[in-house]
Amino acid sequence: MRDVLFLPLSSEEELVIATDCSGGIGLKEADLVKVPYEIVSYYGARVALMELMSVGAVPLAFVLQNFVGDQEWKRLLQGIDQALAELHLSLPITGSTESNMSMLQSAAGFMAVGKVNKANKRVGITPLQAKFAVIGEPFVGADVIKNQDRVLPLPLFQQLLTLPGIYEIVPIGSKGIFHELKGLMEINGFAPREVFCSLPLYASSGPATSVLVSYCPESEGQIKKAVGDYFFSINLKS
Template structure:
């Protein structure tokens, strides 16, 4: 199952809710990864927005949960707006800040609310003859900051969303490529005993630094050309 909640809205439409959060990443003394709050919120927003967009949803609003003090609010909003800008989106932002108590480590959460027409839902539509690939490398923690040239850029993600030859797109999370591939296959009544990919199959992709896609086999060369050095094929073993 995807990390997205669907709730009935109207007869042919559903509410879509996607969320992400981070802890011990920020500017507090006990944080494990030092990063600006703009960077923290950018990558959290990236995950929640990608989750919603990948299932065909239209994002409507974002809700921020801030545990870093009032002084960080502006930077957190700026990071979310940067992610929106790279995706050519504009959403209202609302949220809350914990101002009664001071935390020892940074924490931030974001929830994206959207809607999707049932007929536009991009799930369970991968056919048996599809091929698979990973776009971008799995990175986590300091790697995300040090190797940004290896993670999937949001403008490229936006282009991939619009390609009809791509059946489904799945952001890769902390459980890695193999886990997400198994979930995608299961959703489509397919199976694999193992697979081969040039990337580590069980490495965390942190803030969705890489993306799993299923696509029409005859369009592989066009997708490779579009994604260039970010393209990593997956060979399924039945």
């Protein structure tokens, strides 16, 4: 469900590692989606950071794996810096570049490293009376660029982390809404049920253009007010 690894640091804290990758997106001749590398790295960094922060972790460092070439390192860093700035973060960044071999398509890997206090870990804490919703809309590839106004903004994602009444937040990836919901329900002990949503349940949400949230029913009005028309209800048939 989550592309996150937890490793024990102490009796109270865990190291958290979250990752994302991108392939065939960039400015090489064989790329399937042509976009500047600042955009490639912005969305890659966005996913890794959202995965990390959604489980309650505090980001500490960022790692870039660059298979595009030395000449694009600075442009890739610019996209990462943009994502960090939108989240009001300043992190040390390290990484590596494949400079021995020339690739026919662009590729890059993104890793966010942080730590979480076990008491603040937001995994498996959704009660059975909770409701579910999608914030943002699922897009992938060129549709991400065409529909940037419908992509969940990072500042709004950060606001969701502190909004009262929200239990868990799961960035939605390439397997779609239903996959993330199924995983979230299973880890919290929900019985299988039919799912209804006005959004396509199996469409790829690419670089986490939307998130799944579980929340207290009494907080629905406050959440809707905060996110506006980014809110899409998920209904479960009893």
